[in-house]
Amino acid sequence: MPLLCLFHLRHYVHLHSRDGGQRRERYLSLWASVLNGKFSSSRRAYEMYGISFDPQEFKANTEVQVSTEAKAILSLEPGQRSQQQLRQALASLRQAVEEFSEFPITMQESLARVGRYEHFEAKRVIIRQGHLAENFYFILSGTAVVIILDTDKLTGEQKARTVTFLGKGKSFGELALMYKSRRTATVRCQEDVELLAVAREDFVDIFMHVERDVEPEHVTFLRSLHVLRGWPVEVLPANNPRVLVFTYVRRGIVLCKDSNCSEWIYVIKSGSCRVIKALKQANAQQKIQKQHRQINKAGKELKEISMDHYCLLDAIYRSRHRLSLSGHATTSSQPSSRTISLHSDSGENSSDRPNGDTVSSSTVFVDLLSLLPGDIYGLESCVFRSMGNRTTSTSLVSGGAEVIMINRKFFLDHTSEQLRKRLRREIRPLPSEENLQCQLETKISWEAYRHDTLKQTLELRRKQAQSST
Numbered sequence: 001m002p003l004l005c006l007f008h009l010r011h012y013v014h015l016h017s018r019d020g021g022q023r024r025e026r027y028l029s030l031w032a033s034v035l036n037g038k039f040s041s042s043r044r045a046y047e048m049y050g051i052s053f054d055p056q057e058f059k060a061n062t063e064v065q066v067s068t069e070a071k072a073i074l075s076l077e078p079g080q081r082s083q084q085q086l087r088q089a090l091a092s093l094r095q096a097v098e099e100f101s102e103f104p105i106t107m108q109e110s111l112a113r114v115g116r117y118e119h120f121e122a123k124r125v126i127i128r129q130g131h132l133a134e135n136f137y138f139i140l141s142g143t144a145v146v147i148i149l150d151t152d153k154l155t156g157e158q159k160a161r162t163v164t165f166l167g168k169g170k171s172f173g174e175l176a177l178m179y180k181s182r183r184t185a186t187v188r189c190q191e192d193v194e195l196l197a198v199a200r201e202d203f204v205d206i207f208m209h210v211e212r213d214v215e216p217e218h219v220t221f222l223r224s225l226h227v228l229r230g231w232p233v234e235v236l237p238a239n240n241p242r243v244l245v246f247t248y249v250r251r252g253i254v255l256c257k258d259s260n261c262s263e264w265i266y267v268i269k270s271g272s273c274r275v276i277k278a279l280k281q282a283n284a285q286q287k288i289q290k291q292h293r294q295i296n297k298a299g300k301e302l303k304e305i306s307m308d309h310y311c312l313l314d315a316i317y318r319s320r321h322r323l324s325l326s327g328h329a330t331t332s333s334q335p336s337s338r339t340i341s342l343h344s345d346s347g348e349n350s351s352d353r354p355n356g357d358t359v360s361s362s363t364v365f366v367d368l369l370s371l372l373p374g375d376i377y378g379l380e381s382c383v384f385r386s387m388g389n390r391t392t393s394t395s396l397v398s399g400g401a402e403v404i405m406i407n408r409k410f411f412l413d414h415t416s417e418q419l420r421k422r423l424r425r426e427i428r429p430l431p432s433e434e435n436l437q438c439q440l441e442t443k444i445s446w447e448a449y450r451h452d453t454l455k456q457t458l459e460l461r462r463k464q465a466q467s468s469t
Helices: 002-015 020-035 043-047 068-074 083-096 098-102 105-114 174-179 200-207 217-223 284-320 334-343 346-352 379-387 408-413 417-426 433-468
Strands: 116-120 125-127 135-141 144-151 158-166 186-189 193-199 244-249 254-256 264-282 361-371 395-407
Touching: 068 083, 068 116, 083 098, 083 105, 098 105, 105 193, 105 200, 125 135, 135 200, 174 200, 174 244, 193 200, 217 264, 217 395, 254 264, 264 408, 264 433, 361 395, 361 433, 379 408, 379 417, 395 408
Parallel strands: none
Antiparallel strands: 116 193, 125 186, 135 193, 144 158, 144 186, 244 395, 254 395, 264 361, 264 395
């Protein structure tokens, strides 16, 4: 603390010296970066600001953590936890991890009742690709990295590929439990990670609960859907997760990566989901600059043609008035040569060639639809692809929803030809990928053009205001 006070006193003197303005600005920028957590802790980084210690060592840890008492409670066996302890653990989870409150209240209480606290050190593997799924995990603190092992078809060698990073409030492992499949990726700790783990049986009871000898509520919901009228809902086996699954899916979880390859049809019972599409986004600014070059090029050509036309008229005027043509014979033949030279100028035309277009592109995900209770995802590809028709591939992302999943093959096997014809009449297919790409480029180009035009207009107004004063 004395060292920090001495540092402040020394810089207070320098901040009010003859070059105090620049020093003050740099000093305030430094501490703003420290407070915002964007400051690099390397020695070279903080020495450039004239300090000899790492400011991060003096920064208070403002992140709310799960209390020690709650960790101790969650480490107990579920049968040993009292109601008061469960309320205390639940309150700590809600306060420390905002995403935990996204679960319905009953699910929050169930997770606090059966979830167990686990701690993994950095570089430890939590789940491994290819292993059977045993637990669902919810991250309380720390960061984990998701890795997929890809096998080279030619050499047979396996290569690790980092897919994404999971931080506080994220969950993983639920899809393998829902589908009773093996792990499709390895999750390893990037740093020390604290988790709330839920066993397979508890996960099914919380997220996929079905009462015996009573028609499930989600099956009754399917009967009420107008689009499924005439489909035999009663044949659905409520206790077979390979055919029918009902679960709550947290916000941000990808339910379906490719609608054309999915084995499921998704029915939204409550909440919402988003239908997204991956498209290529061109650099709109470069497109506008290219358009400006084309406009400038056309203006130059028009100007050259006008000048040469004037010279031609001048030559005719001189010949009719019996003036010497020796100085104008080449001038009268220049219109075609100048126009050709402008069209053949490689410096101007290289950007107009398709092969010479260096416009960079990247992938952008576009929201196509928002699905609400009663909406169904996957019927389009299910009905139209069975006839051999091409459908647009999309992805489904949960916005926090209860979802009913029906096996696609089972659905088609119990769908009559009359129902298929009705579905083809009622379902409106999405535009093709080419059409969506064209719409995206038009939208981006228009927004960029509008922004560029507004900027130029404001700049012109500013110059006019300055010239008038």
